Amino acid sequence: MDITITTNPSEQDVKDIRDGVIQHNLSKLGEVFFTDFACFTYYADGTKSGGLTGEILGQWLSIKFLWVDSESKGQGIGSKLLRQAELFALEHNCHSSLLDTFSFQARPFYERHGYQVEMTLRQHPIPTSERYFMTKTLSS
Template identity: 30%
Template sequence: MTDKITIVPCEKGSIVKIVDGINQYNLDKVSALSDMWTPLEYTAKNENGEEIGGVLAGIGYWNGLEINILWVKDDYRKKGIGTYILKYIEDIAKSKGATVAMLDTFDFQAEEFYLKNGYMPIGEIQNFPKGYKRIYFSKRLDF
């Protein structure tokens, strides 16, 4: 069967078809609890209006908060700003019905930060990148 299949780079229409296809498959198995994707994207600014951090996240259709990126500028780290941003996004997500948060990080990035903030490791990839590990975390928001 695979000898008659060709694989080519995606065009925009193909990307939409792939996303729609997996969404339809998923929703045939488990009904959506909310909109397909509710973006939660915020910037933290200092008193001078300078961007010093931010978060790119969203809530998926099963009410899970997916944190893709949480960043704090080097000069502002270890001052509670990351925790402030994290709690802010969790509170908004909870108010919109999110029941769980999920993310990944590397051990050289923010492993201890997420542990300190109540996240539980649920999996990891050893030696990726070489000499480090990628860690997957989750946290219940509905307690």
């Protein structure tokens, strides 16, 4: 058996691996709800001013990426995107949310929105930063 390492896997390569893991997980979890989702905000000209991607697995929301364009920071867009994702999760019977963020990103933002640090990886990805894994109990 040959093993190949590539630094530029195709979208199909990534999809094949992800689908394999999902199928394995579902075989162990039984019938559990799973979906990817995204929500966006736009400038008047139609370009994106912000967005959030995530997934729901069972009764957990997982925030993958939350981004707000630098020109729109401080206008509440990130808060609105996060709340929309949480409401979407509540509509799909989620009780909790999880995410991760780096020390140079948005820990205080998430703490203001009720997230608590569950685990800290020190010196990740470089010696001068940390990565925080955070959770929140969802409520309407």
